[in-house]
Every structure is written in structure tokens, then in C-alpha cells.
Amino acid sequence: MTSRKVRLSDVADAAGTSAKTVSRVANGDHRVSIETRQRVQDEIDRLGYQVDLMARSLRKGVDETVGVVVPTIGDPFFATMVEEIEGIALQQSLSVFVAGGSRNPGIEQMVVERMLARRVAGLIIAPFMTDFAFLASANTPVVFLDRHASGLDADVVLVDDFAESKRVVHHLASHGHSRIALIVDDLAVETSRRRREGYRAAHHELGLVIDEGLEFHECINANVAEQRTWEIFSQPEVPTAIFSSRAETSLGVVKAQHHGNRTDIALVSFGDFEAADILSPAVTVLDHDPRVLARIAIERLIVLMRGDEARPPRETIVPLHLIKRGSGELIPHAMAVSV
Template identity: 40%
Template sequence: MKSAVTLQDVAELAGVSAKTVSRVINGDQAVTDKTTQRVKKAITALSYTPNPHARSLRTGRDQAIALVVDSISDPFFAALAEGVEEVAREAGLFLIVANAGDSATREREVVDSLLHRSISGLILVPCLLSYDASTSPFGPRGVPLVVVDRPLEDLNVDTVLVDNSESAQRAVAHLIAHGHRRIGFVGTTIERYTARERLAGYRAALEAADIAFDPSIVAVTPYKSPAERSHVEFLLSGPDPVTAIFVADARRSLDVVRILHQINRTDIAYVGFDDLVVAESLNPPLTVVRQDPLEIGRTAANTLVSRIRGDQRPPERLVLSTTLVVRGSGEIRPPIFRPLSTTQEKTA
């Protein structure tokens, strides 16, 4: 019987080291294009399939799944990890959690290291990193992979997330229903999938209400940077200031709430994306779009365990629901509120 093709066989045919083959398989962009193409040709010629998962089953090592997130210190990812760990424990697996630090380079290092530990499966919150589908070690014949919060455009894998655009649209429509037409947006730069989708939902709500989009009242900062007081003060100044603010993530929600209290502007209506532990304790209590990270974690882990146990169905995109939690801040009316009739609205 012909023996299985090994990583070393590929390395010998391509004229490179086994480590270089491994780097190409894991998408290391530091490998030159010429070398990458040579390795890919060898993989194709030998019909080699990267399969760290099979190695795990043969050796019996590391009956574990891994979770890679931006930062486990983030309350959202901490709760997500709790949901994953709950399912893993019930399945007889232990969980390895690693931080990628919102860095594509760090994510590459972490994922590569975990794959060499022969984990049984991986749940990943991807950064701005891409994976080459032709050499990916993930999938039915490799390591089962589930991505959460943000999809991977390059790989057709199981994905668990919420409808960020629809949820943001619902939040902004709530503010519009309470009389607001000048609604500021505070969020992160649009390189991130969630930021793009939430800004799209904000714009869709404005369009549905025949409100012109005004880019001057959109305040965005890099992902790891806080919302700036000058941005909030700008939104609230001038001849046509905003009367409401939609904040697109929890990190900036805390910043904006603090700034509004510092400048004594708690009269501004406010809806945030993601709940906060202190939301009910603030004055006014915060109206938020709540997604359930525990349920996201459980759903991702159940999907992964199913794949580990041999589920061969096509990859699924699982979109979980969100809830608009009404507490008070999103129901504040603008200083002068007079509902317009349909005729008045069209001629205003």
C-alpha cells in the first residue's frame, strides 16, 4: 500500500525545508512569491493535504480546542470564552485561550503555534488577516475551524455572528422615532467588518426616514484609541448640533458616557451597541443593542464539536439575534419635539 504523502515529501520536491512548507501552508507572507509558488506546485503534484487534526487523532495528544480573541480582558470576549468552555467541558475537551492583540502578525504566530500543538479544533475571532484557501490547514480534511464576530472572506468555513447592520439600523430608527433628525455616529475606522456594518446600518436608518447623511457628524477613531472629547464637543456645537448619538461599540460607549457627564450634557439621547455592566446604574440608564456573547460562544463551540465528531455538511453562516434594551437614554426627546404629519415631513 502506498504510504501517505508527508510534509517532508513536499519539501524535497520543492527543494525547501519542511519548516518553509509549513510557513507556506499557514500563509506566512514573509515567504517569497517564488518559493510559495514552488511549494504550492509540489503540494498539487503530490496531492498533499495538510492535516494536523489527523495527527492529533493518531497521537492522542491535546484533546483540546483553542479560542483566539483580540483580548480576553474585553468583557465581551471573556463572556464568549465562558460559553465556549462550558460546551468544551461537556464534550470532554479542555480549552486553550490565546490573545491575538488585534494584530495580524500576532494572530499568525498564535494560530501557527496552536496548529503545531495538534489541537482538535479552533474558534477564531479574525483580525485583518487573510488565509489562502488553496493551502489552508482548515476544513473537512484538516482542523475544524469556526470564526465568530467577523467573517473570513477567503475561506468558506462555519461562521457565527450577529446582523450588525440590521441591529444598528434598529437602534438609530429608535432614536428617529423619538423625534431626532440630527444623530451623530461614534465608532471605529471602517477597516473592521463590524464597524463597516454598523455604519451601514446607521446610514440605512437615515435613508429610510428621508434624512440626508452628513459625514461631518460621523466621528471615528482607530480601534484601540478612545473616543475623543473634542469629537463629542464638536458634535454638540455649531448652528445645527446633534440631539442624539449612536455609539457603535462598548469601548467607546464608556468614553462617550463619561464625556457627556463631564460636560453636563446628559440631555443628549444615546443608544450604544453592546451592553455594559454599569448600564442600569448610570443616569440616565443606557439604552443599548445587546448581543449575547455567552450564546455566541456556545453556538460556536457546539458547531465546532459537531465538526470534530465528523459532521460533513457544508459550512454554515449562523446569524444570532440581538435585543434593543430600552432603559431611558434612548428615549430622551430633542429640545423641541413636534411630530410632523406625512405632508409636513415631505415639505420640511
């Protein structure tokens, strides 16, 4: 049976009222008498009427939907964010559009524009490196996640990459390390840049020499990080510690460490990951929990969408905890010997 779509007017005919009345019942408008409401509701149930969300959105001018844009959906960090956002959105009966920017500014801008063309009610964006100035003219509420948007002053939820990274280096130094390698993603990404700045600032504060040969840039994924870690092992003077500035790269680092039998090198990861506490030594991490960030972001977005108050954009900084599991508390081999 080719069940034609049931429209408001179909229900109206069946119930002997006007479409408007059915609309009122369907939307819980109280200006309908009990009897009429009951009669209409019965027909709605009987015919299995469902609003056509396309028509509704066209009429209303916005779609009850939030658009979520992340660099890569498959990354557990972002996947968890999406899950959290979707869960909360669902409670508000908001739908969720998800798009990956593919770590590519062109694609990133395109998917955001597509969402605008869909008239999403709000956007949550974990930006990669697009310039978001073009978003200023669309008056769609937007919250940025994990990084600032370049070119646009908007709400943002993030961590203090600079300070937290500094803390990691101080932690390692307090265990006697002075040659600390840095594994970092593309420096064009704000997050990476600020983590490196924190790493360097700590060196200054501690009076340690900054050796550019210890900084490994462009570690865009676990594989590259693994390669760089092997390079670390073969340096003339092997670093005694590694600061991996992203959870994904940490996976590459530990892979190299375990396969290369160099688990004596201390490691701290910016961001927790699944296996971190199973390995031996278990990996010390900065607990960069995506759920916390995501929750704050969607909750703020919902406030913005209600759109009552026109507050100025606000920045929320989530503090992190250092989870000491062992790998970050190893002392340098030389010291161990001398003790």
C-alpha cells in the same frame, strides 16, 4: 522526593500486565476482565498515574484542545465569550488555549499558526482583519465568531450588524432625532463597516441627510471615543443623539456625557455593558450577549470535531433585543421646548 513521572509501563510492572492492558483500563476499554481491571486500577490509584497528554496527542495526531483567538482578552465582551467556551469545553474534557490577536493581523496570524502547530482539535476565532486563506489547507475545523473570516468560507456565528444598526437609527428617528452622530471603530473591521452601512441605509430610508461630519471613525477604544464625544459637544450644531456602535466605546461616550453635563443627548449602544442600567438616564442598548454567541459556536465546533457529516459551512445569525432604558428614548431638546 523527586517523584519521577509514572508511566504506563510502571503501572504495568506493578500490576504484572502489559502496558497495553493498562492503557485499556485507563481509557475505559471494556475488553479487560473484571479482576485485571480492578488490579490495574488499584495500581493506577496507588502510584498516582496520569496519562501524558503530550504523548497521547502525538500518537493520535490531534490534541484534545480547542484554540480560542480573540482580538483582546481583556475586553469584557470577549472575556465573557472565553468563559462560556471554556465552561462547555471542560464538560467535554477539552482543554482551551487562549490567545489575543492584539488587534493586529500579523500577531493574529501568528497565534493561529502556533495553535495549528499544536494540532488543536478545533478553533474558534473572533477575527480582527487577517486573511484566513492559509487556514484552508489545514484541515482543522474552525468556527468564526462575531465576524466573517476574509478569505475562507467557514462556519460563522454572528449578528446582523447591518439590520440591527438600521433598527437603532429608526428607533432614534422615531423619537424625533435627525442629527444622529455615529461612533464607530476602524472601518477595516467588517463589523464596523456593516454597522456604518446600516446607519447610512437607515438615513436613506428615512430621507435624512447624511452628514459625514457626524461620523466619527477609528474609535478603537473608550478613550478615543471619549475624545470624539467632546468634539461632538463643540460642534456648531450639536447632534441630538449618538449611536455608539460598540459597548467599549459607549463607556467613553457616557464618560464625556456625564463629565460634560450633556446627558440630554440621546444615546443607544450596540452592546450592553455593566453600568448601563445604573446611570441616569440608564443607557438604551442592543443586547449583544457574548454568551449566546459563544455557546452556539462551541457547540457547533464540537459537532464539526466529531466530523461525521461533511455539511457545507453554515452561518448562524443571532437576533438582538433592544433594551429601552431611557437614554435612547430622550427627545430632542428643541422638541421638548416646543411641546
